[in-house]
Amino acid sequence: MPPPPPAALRLHPDVAAALAAGRAVVALETAIVAHGLPRPVNLEVGRALEAAVRAGGAVPATIGVLGGRPTIGLTDSELEHLATAPAVIKLSDRDLAPAAACGADGSTTVAATLTLAAAAGIGVMATGGLGGVHRGARESWDVSADLLALRREPVLVVAAGVKSVLDVPATLEQLETLGVPVIGYRTRRFPGFLVTDSGCELTWSVDDADGAAAVVRAARRLQPAPSGILLANPVDPAHQLDPAWHDRLLAAALAEMEARAIRGKAVTPFLLGHMEAATGGESVRVNRHLVLANASLAAAVAAALVAGEPAPVSRPA
Ligand code: PSU
Ligand code: MN
Numbered sequence: 001m002p003p004p005p006p007a008a009l010r011l012h013p014d015v016a017a018a019l020a021a022g023r024a025v026v027a028l029e030t031a032i033v034a035h036g037l038p039r040p041v042n043l044e045v046g047r048a049l050e051a052a053v054r055a056g057g058a059v060p061a062t063i064g065v066l067g068g069r070p071t072i073g074l075t076d077s078e079l080e081h082l083a084t085a086p087a088v089i090k091l092s093d094r095d096l097a098p099a100a101a102c103g104a105d106g107s108t109t110v111a112a113t114l115t116l117a118a119a120a121g122i123g124v125m126a127t128g129g130l131g132g133v134h135r136g137a138r139e140s141w142d143v144s145a146d147l148l149a150l151r152r153e154p155v156l157v158v159a160a161g162v163k164s165v166l167d168v169p170a171t172l173e174q175l176e177t178l179g180v181p182v183i184g185y186r187t188r189r190f191p192g193f194l195v196t197d198s199g200c201e202l203t204w205s206v207d208d209a210d211g212a213a214a215v216v217r218a219a220r221r222l223q224p225a226p227s228g229i230l231l232a233n234p235v236d237p238a239h240q241l242d243p244a245w246h247d248r249l250l251a252a253a254l255a256e257m258e259a260r261a262i263r264g265k266a267v268t269p270f271l272l273g274h275m276e277a278a279t280g281g282e283s284v285r286v287n288r289h290l291v292l293a294n295a296s297l298a299a300a301v302a303a304a305l306v307a308g309e310p311a312p313v314s315r316p317a
Pocket of ligand 1: 029030031032035036037108109110111127128129130131132143144145146264267268272287291
């Protein structure tokens with residue numbers, strides 16, 4: 001029986017029931033909804049992610065902060081609020097305590113979502129592209145807290161690699177330093193987020209959800225407090241952004257960011273927004289496609305994981 005989640009967390013009754021019964025649950029982040037995608041497609045994607053998780057046989061737990069309370073499993077109106085309200089803050093894990101203290105509304109990045117998912121006892125989450133080491137990090141020191149959170153929290157994250165706006169080889173080096181296993185889904189080429197192939201090689205791959213679940217189980221047996229795992233699921237090549245076009249547009253986006261001195265947590269939303277404008281919305285179509293595929297795969301892994309576990313003894317009412 002897992003320990004009960006901390007009292008500060010608000011769990012949706014469906015999520016609480018699924019966790020207590022040992023059923024499959026997938027955590028979903030909301031920074032992509034509130035700050036990564038344009039309106040109104042952001043809300044549509046937030047809802048479609050939950051539907052994809054359900055279709056895959058798991059219970060979705062979309063995570064966000066409402067009135068300072070970390071909420072594991074938003075209601076539809078709470079999701080709509082985070083997708084449409086003007087004063088929603090992008091919260092990393094370090095922001096959770098100050099946001100709680102002042103009662104703020106916020107979307108959660110992968111780092112914050114991982115922290116809250118793990119506290120609630122959820123072992124699988126999905127996102128689009130993980131954060132990582134930014135280009136120019138040697139000067140800016142801009143390395144996403146997603147990486148440290150993945151080191152710390154025993155959660156498998158399904159992502160289409162790391163965001164292509166990043167320094168991908170440097171991010172892979174950091175994941176190695178941090179001790180985070182990176183597993184390709186049906187590939188030994190690390191995916192490139194909006195493009196299928198980042199050009200980087202991987203050591204490990206799995207062929208199906210059961211293979212991914214086997215890695216999670218092995219990690220739990222090996223270490224008392226295992227790290228997270230990155231399951232890298234490439235975007236279907238038929239749906240990727242043309243790689244040469246992608247690289248040209250990204251160079252322009254990075255130059256514009258430099259010229260406008262964009263820094264800190266504004267960097268990722270700025271670059272994604274720039275790509276959207278420069279591709280006439282094509283990057284959003286690709287992002288939508290890949291994040292939905294990741295939610296489906298996360299559901300399959302969560303289902304495979306519980307299929308191999310004995311049901312927990314239920315708590316007396
Ligand atoms: N994946 C997407 N779009 C996004 C993100 C992920 O397809 O907008 C978000 C995630 O919440 C991730 C965050 O944690 O971008 C990284 O932000 P930063 O680089 O500021 O850490
Ligand atoms: Mn950053």
